[in-house]
Amino acid sequence: MEKKTIALGEVNHIVVTINNIHDEKVSAAPENELLPFHFEEIKDSIAQTQDVYYRRIEFTVFDEGKFTIPELEFKVGGKVLKTIPYEIDVINTAQKTDPINDIMNNKEVKLEVTDYWQLYKFYILAAIALICLVIAVILFVKYGRRKKSSPVVTTNQTLKELDSLKKKKYVESGNYRSFYVELIDISRKFIATQYRLPADVLLTDDLVDLMKKNNTISQENERVVENVFVRGDLVKFAKTFPDQQTMEKDLADITAFVKRSSKDLEFENLRKDA
Structure with a gap:
């Protein structure tokens, strides 16, 4: 060695x-x-x-x-x-104080726009992608959810559900209990979505009291909801037996209430703006 x-x-x-x-x-x-x-x-x-x-x-x-x-x-x-x-x-024989000699002298190179693009293009593209993502999230939060739960969409969906209830022929067959159970469920879900009131969890008396205090729903619509909901509770506990004419009227009144709901919301928006 x-x-x-x-x-x-x-x-x-x-x-x-x-x-x-x-x-x-x-x-x-x-x-x-x-x-x-x-x-x-x-x-x-x-x-x-x-x-x-x-x-x-x-x-x-x-x-x-x-x-x-x-x-x-x-x-x-x-x-x-x-x-x-x-x-x-x-x-390792190298020392920190040892001079470092370049193989060749430094040379100044003038960069063009294309050279800067090649150097920083990934950073630029990443920044653009991030900005687009932020804008997309903002637009989705601002308009996406609102569109899905807009008053028009909610109204049309509820009208379809009421039409489906009518086609079940509960009124003609005298099945008043099933009729009112489904009618009240549809109405409660509509009020909770359209008016942002907890109609799906409140008892009828509490819901009526809240509607009157809230002033979001017009008095005409309040009367319809109160009359139909009270009758529905009585039917549910077998304290009343409505006839076909009453059932048809309650369905028509709820349908009209759903269609009129947009006016309630328009009035509420004007009141907030004022």
């Missing part, structure tokens, strides 16, 4: 010589594969005569620390020979 202490990247070499081989074949690891990991083999030269086997390996190490070259095996005929192990110290 030439050196047992080398600098990072410094070239070192190890020489293996076997004498008196008497023309026997020498077997060992292939070229450039004799040394272990961490040892970067640069050149591996093998020469053999009738009596001498000679192998010279030039290597370097690019990691700092202590590294070991273990015993290297060479088979001569039927006999195995081993080298002694070596420990090598690899040190």
Whole structure:
């Protein structure tokens, strides 16, 4: 071994010589594969005569620390020979105060618009995408939800539900209990959505009292809701048995109330603006 202490990247070499081989074949690891990991083999030269086997390996190490070259095996005929192990110290000889010399002088390059685009295009595109996302979220929050729960949509949906109730023929068959249960459910859901009142959880008396205090629903519509809801409660507990004419009138009154609801909302908006 030439050196047992080398600098990072410094070239070192190890020489293996076997004498008196008497023309026997020498077997060992292939070229450039004799040394272990961490040892970067640069050149591996093998020469053999009738009596001498000679192998010279030039290597370097690019990691700092202590590294070991273990015993290297060479088979001569039927006999195995081993080298002694070596420990090598690899040190970093660079100092913080060492001057750093450029390979060539710095050169000023004038950048064009296209050059700036290539340098910053990903940042620009990311910023544009973020701005678009923020705008999309704002528009969705401001208009998307409002459109789905707009008064017109709610009115039309409720009118379809009332029409479906009519087609079930509860009135004609005298099934007044099922008729009023569904009519009240449809009405409560409509009031909760259209007027933002908790009609789906309040009892009839509490709901009527809240409508009168809130002043969002017109008096005409309040009377319709109160009359139909009170009658529905009486039917539910078998305290009254409405006839076909009464049932048809209640359905018509609720339908008219749903259609008139937009006027209530228009008035409420004017009152808020004032």
